[in-house]
Amino acid sequence: MKTRGKILVVATLLLAVVVLAGSYLHSHPIAVLQPAGQVGTKERNLMIFTASISLIVVVPVFVMLGMFAWRYREGNPRGRYDPKFEGNGRLEAVWWAIPAIFITIIGVITWNSSYALDPFKPLQGNKPLHIQVVALDWKWLFIYPEQGVASVNEAAIPVGTPVDFEITSDTVMTSFWAPQLGGQMYAMPGMNTQENLMAAKTGDFRGVAANISGSGFAGMSFTVKSQSQSDFKAWVGAAQHSGSKLTDFTYMNLARPSSNNKAAYYAAVQPDLYDTIIMKYMMPTDGGDSVDAVGVSF
Amino acid sequence: MLLGHVAFALLGRLGWNQLPPNAIAYGGAAMVVGGLLAVAGLITYLHRWKWLWKEWLTTQDPKRIGVMYVIVALIMLLRGAADAFLMRAQQSVSVGSNQGFLDASHFQQIVSAHGTIMIFFVAMGLMFGLINLVLPLQLGARDVAFPFMNASSFWLFFAGMALVMASLVLGDFSAAGWLAYPPLSELKYSPTVGVDYWIWALQISGIGSLLSGINFMVTIIKMRAPGMSLMKMPMFAWSVMGSMALVAFAFPILTVTLTLLALDRTIGTHFFTAGGGGNAMMYVNLIWAWGHPEVYILVLPAFGIWSEVVATFSRKALFGYTSMVWAIWAIVILSYTVWLHHFFTMGAGADVNAFFGITTAVIAVPTGVKIFNWLFTMYRGRISFRSPMLWFMGFVVIFTIGGVAGVMMSVPAIDYQVHNSLFLIAHFHMMIIGGVVFAFFSGLSYWFPKIFGFRLHEGLGKVAFWFWSVGFIVAFTPLYVLGLMGATRRLDHYDASLGWQPLFIVAGIGAALIGFGVAAQVAQLVVSILLRDSNRDLTGDPWNGRTLEWSVPSPAPFYSFTKQPVVQVRDQFWADKQAKKSHKEYEDVLLPKNSGWSVAVGALAFTFAFCLVWHMYWVLPLAFVGVVVTLVVRSMNDEPEYVLTAREVEKLDQAQARKVKEYEAIQS
Numbered sequence: 001m002k003t004r005g006k007i008l009v010v011a012t013l014l015l016a017v018v019v020l021a022g023s024y025l026h027s028h029p030i031a032v033l034q035p036a037g038q039v040g041t042k043e044r045n046l047m048i049f050t051a052s053i054s055l056i057v058v059v060p061v062f063v064m065l066g067m068f069a070w071r072y073r074e075g076n077p078r079g080r081y082d083p084k085f086e087g088n089g090r091l092e093a094v095w096w097a098i099p100a101i102f103i104t105i106i107g108v109i110t111w112n113s114s115y116a117l118d119p120f121k122p123l124q125g126n127k128p129l130h131i132q133v134v135a136l137d138w139k140w141l142f143i144y145p146e147q148g149v150a151s152v153n154e155a156a157i158p159v160g161t162p163v164d165f166e167i168t169s170d171t172v173m174t175s176f177w178a179p180q181l182g183g184q185m186y187a188m189p190g191m192n193t194q195e196n197l198m199a200a201k202t203g204d205f206r207g208v209a210a211n212i213s214g215s216g217f218a219g220m221s222f223t224v225k226s227q228s229q230s231d232f233k234a235w236v237g238a239a240q241h242s243g244s245k246l247t248d249f250t251y252m253n254l255a256r257p258s259s260n261n262k263a264a265y266y267a268a269v270q271p272d273l274y275d276t277i278i279m280k281y282m283m284p285t286d287g288g289d290s291v292d293a294v295g296v297s298f
Numbered sequence: 299m300l301l302g303h304v305a306f307a308l309l310g311r312l313g314w315n316q317l318p319p320n321a322i323a324y325g326g327a328a329m330v331v332g333g334l335l336a337v338a339g340l341i342t343y344l345h346r347w348k349w350l351w352k353e354w355l356t357t358q359d360p361k362r363i364g365v366m367y368v369i370v371a372l373i374m375l376l377r378g379a380a381d382a383f384l385m386r387a388q389q390s391v392s393v394g395s396n397q398g399f400l401d402a403s404h405f406q407q408i409v410s411a412h413g414t415i416m417i418f419f420v421a422m423g424l425m426f427g428l429i430n431l432v433l434p435l436q437l438g439a440r441d442v443a444f445p446f447m448n449a450s451s452f453w454l455f456f457a458g459m460a461l462v463m464a465s466l467v468l469g470d471f472s473a474a475g476w477l478a479y480p481p482l483s484e485l486k487y488s489p490t491v492g493v494d495y496w497i498w499a500l501q502i503s504g505i506g507s508l509l510s511g512i513n514f515m516v517t518i519i520k521m522r523a524p525g526m527s528l529m530k531m532p533m534f535a536w537s538v539m540g541s542m543a544l545v546a547f548a549f550p551i552l553t554v555t556l557t558l559l560a561l562d563r564t565i566g567t568h569f570f571t572a573g574g575g576g577n578a579m580m581y582v583n584l585i586w587a588w589g590h591p592e593v594y595i596l597v598l599p600a601f602g603i604w605s606e607v608v609a610t611f612s613r614k615a616l617f618g619y620t621s622m623v624w625a626i627w628a629i630v631i632l633s634y635t636v637w638l639h640h641f642f643t644m645g646a647g648a649d650v651n652a653f654f655g656i657t658t659a660v661i662a663v664p665t666g667v668k669i670f671n672w673l674f675t676m677y678r679g680r681i682s683f684r685s686p687m688l689w690f691m692g693f694v695v696i697f698t699i700g701g702v703a704g705v706m707m708s709v710p711a712i713d714y715q716v717h718n719s720l721f722l723i724a725h726f727h728m729m730i731i732g733g734v735v736f737a738f739f740s741g742l743s744y745w746f747p748k749i750f751g752f753r754l755h756e757g758l759g760k761v762a763f764w765f766w767s768v769g770f771i772v773a774f775t776p777l778y779v780l781g782l783m784g785a786t787r788r789l790d791h792y793d794a795s796l797g798w799q800p801l802f803i804v805a806g807i808g809a810a811l812i813g814f815g816v817a818a819q820v821a822q823l824v825v826s827i828l829l830r831d832s833n834r835d836l837t838g839d840p841w842n843g844r845t846l847e848w849s850v851p852s853p854a855p856f857y858s859f860t861k862q863p864v865v866q867v868r869d870q871f872w873a874d875k876q877a878k879k880s881h882k883e884y885e886d887v888l889l890p891k892n893s894g895w896s897v898a899v900g901a902l903a904f905t906f907a908f909c910l911v912w913h914m915y916w917v918l919p920l921a922f923v924g925v926v927v928t929l930v931v932r933s934m935n936d937e938p939e940y941v942l943t944a945r946e947v948e949k950l951d952q953a954q955a956r957k958v959k960e961y962e963a964i965q966s
């Protein structure tokens with residue numbers, strides 16, 4: 001009776017947890033599992049597949065753990081005690097083999113998916129939209145070289161069109177991540193990385209800086225606005241009429257540390273701004289990093 | 299003006315303005331200073347300074363050094379856990395317009411300190427502590443190969459720990475994450491002393507770890523009891539050998555990496571700066587070329603502990619001994635080939651990512667084999683579910699789930715979606731707490747009676763286990779979900795619209811449950827000490843053990859063995875018990891004398907590092923020369939050892955036997 005009471009309590013608790021968790025998850029989106037673009041979708045499918053086939057190792061382990069613990073517990077007369085049973089070549093071969101098979105499958109998946117989902121690989125479809133992304137302290141600058149506009153913390157993209165993000169940083173290293181569209185990519189000063197993504201749905205998708213980058217890091221998020229072709233054109237048009245221009249000087253002001261910035265738009269961008277930002281770090285001396293500049297001498 | 303110059307020359311960057319900036323930081327500082335004063339006061343009150351110095355601080359006995367490691371590590375566990383509670387508390391309230399009680403920089407310091415402390419001063423401390431306690435005894439050796447070096451390693455570890463704690467009182471700590479990636483950790487972006495504290499704490503304790511690695515390696519190779527061929531060693535010794543091989547090759551990488559970063563910060567070189575020709579990606583590669591082996595440095599001895607615990611409590615020999623040895627060495631080799639999986643998202647090509655993804659997944663094979671072998675050690679055994687065995691049960695469940703998450707993340711295309719997220723945090727806490735910390739707790743309650751002569755309170759041990767396990771699941775399951783929702787690690791604040799708050803609160807409740815587990819462990823220790831007379835281990839073999847450490851009385855005498863044992867088979871002690879063999883013989887014993895020089899090494903290393911952090915440059919040559927002189931003077935000592943004659947050993951042994959009789963009388 002006592003045991004039954006305990007089981008009842010535990011079962012009730014578990015049920016309560018399941019109900020609460022279920023209702024919570026029902027009302028809250030899980031970005032990675034509810035992707036809005038093909039890259040994210042493939043990555044999610046891969047995740048679910050890998051987790052499922054790992055059951056060929058997990059299930060035997062859990063079943064044996066429970067069974068052996070119960071059957072061979074001290075004081076159970078039904079469990080046979082055989083202290084000499086301390087090795088068996090055939091059995092051991094089986095459990096070198098089970099994880100080996102599992103890992104072979106994972107290995108093939110790894111190889112294929114690394115090529116198929118290489119973030120640098122252009123996506124099939126219309127002519128891609130080209131966006132240059134600059135991580136700043138602590139906001140994201142998006143430059144549209146073909147449209148001649150730029151924006152802060154907001155990137156509009158046309159739905160169903162591949163987008164080729166080129167990514168760099170004009171401060172410390174951080175990571176560019178819009179989970180509903182697909183995986184992340186590091187943004188690093190003096191480096192140019194790439195991420196090819198495409199939205200399958202319209203909507204506002206959250207993006208973040210995924211790697212710690214200083215005190216404003218937690219607020220360094222952006223919105224990807226996936227829009228119809230005409231809405232996108234309207235967005236570009238609105239930016240073009242926003243008045244302000246992104247020149248050397250305005251960029252210098254923008255690049256100063258600030259946090260929790262609202263979206264902002266630039267009607268024009270100095271050509272080659274993105275390349276200048278990267279090349280700055282290639283110069284033999286930049287002054288910014290030298291010890292003297294911070295007023296500390298040896 | 300002149301005064302300012304003099305002060306700068308003498309004190310460098312140190313000044314009144316380096317005291318804690320706000321009430322919470324003052325609280326931390328007060329706890330450090332108050333704790334120190336309380337301990338010092340207590341020792342003075344009890345007139346124990348001389349005793350402390352002679353019996354403990356200057357000891358060269360690995361068992362006592364082991365105890366000191368464990369004490370420091372457990373105190374640091376309290377500090378690291380306090381950091382964790384502060385983080386979860388902040389994340390439970392810092393939503394929307396509420397900014398919480400910690401500012402971003404303070405929060406990030408706490409995050410960085412938590413990671414640094416838990417790995418370097420808790421996990422490593424417990425590991426070296428347990429190795430010191432157990433390894434020589436298991437090998438039938440009285441000591442490690444280099445006793446003075448062993449004591450110095452401990453004092454370097456202590457100096458590193460002291461630096462981290464000093465940062466609570468003077469200046470600040472690194473806010474750049476536990477591995478301090480540049481450019482964020484460069485002077486331009488982290489101009490305060492925080493990162494310097496981090497560098498030198500790790501540098502000093504890292505050198506200690508490297509010395510320990512070499513020491514234990516040589517101990518295993520040279521100091522085994524006669525007849526104990528490698529394939530007759532206890533599995534714990536094998537696992538330590540694998541781990542120490544990793545230490546010997548991985549820690550030099552850490553030393554070099556930290557040196558380069560320190561040069562960038564102090565003399566303006568450009569190894570890792572952004573600009574000036576520096577390349578931060580080099581740092582990321584180097585730090586993980588150390589960092590990934592580090593994971594296995596911790597987990598291999600943990601696996602060794604499981605091998606001992608499962609065999610003992612199932613009353614069977616370890617299943618598949620040879621397989622286990624091969625699995626250890628497969629892990630050792632493979633662990634050097636996977637470091638890039640920590641940064642698949644840095645833009646390497648598909649072939650590079652695929653290569654490192656596959657090598658990563660391959661490690662799951664030997665690891666899986668080990669789990670199956672433990673399960674089959676239980677098969678047809680007589681399993682007694684004492685608390686060390688309970689920790690093992692918890693370990694299998696948690697480690698397997700965490701392992702699946704790990705295999706998932708080994709696929710680069712999946713990693714892109716979970717890297718830097720709380721999913722990753724949940725994964726590696728499952729591996730390091732479930733895999734490593736649980737093993738060390740298990741090992742501590744398993745070997746405790748051997749060192750102290752009485753068992754830990756079993757009931758409170760079980761309470762601690764259940765709080766830890768349930769709390770652990772409650773604390774980390776929400777993190778998997780949060781990670782998939784797009785929550786990144788190290789967030790001091792988030793938007794209310796995301797709806798994450800309930801999950802963070804649940805995670806916080808889990809952390810509180812773990813806190814109860816820690817409290818239960820503290821209570822367990824106190825209660826066990828108070829009730830020690832009813833918990834005495836009179837036989838020296840409280841668990842019906844298999845290996846040589848159980849053949850000596852408890853607490854293990856400082857000379858360990860009255861006569862060095864001779865080994866014919868694996869689990870020699872078990873075989874002797876089956877054959878009902880027992881013999882008492884005595885021999886002259888050579889033991890290291892106590893030495894204060896190893897304390898001096900630690901103290902001078904601390905001085906050197908502390909003054910470097912604060913730019914008190916005039917002290918550096920003095921401290922450095924001091925270390926060199928210390929080592930030279932100590933090397934000149936022709937008689938670092940003394941002989942305990944067979945007669946004295948016999949007397950001591952019989953005295954201990956009489957004491958056991960007394961305890962027997964008390965207990966009956």
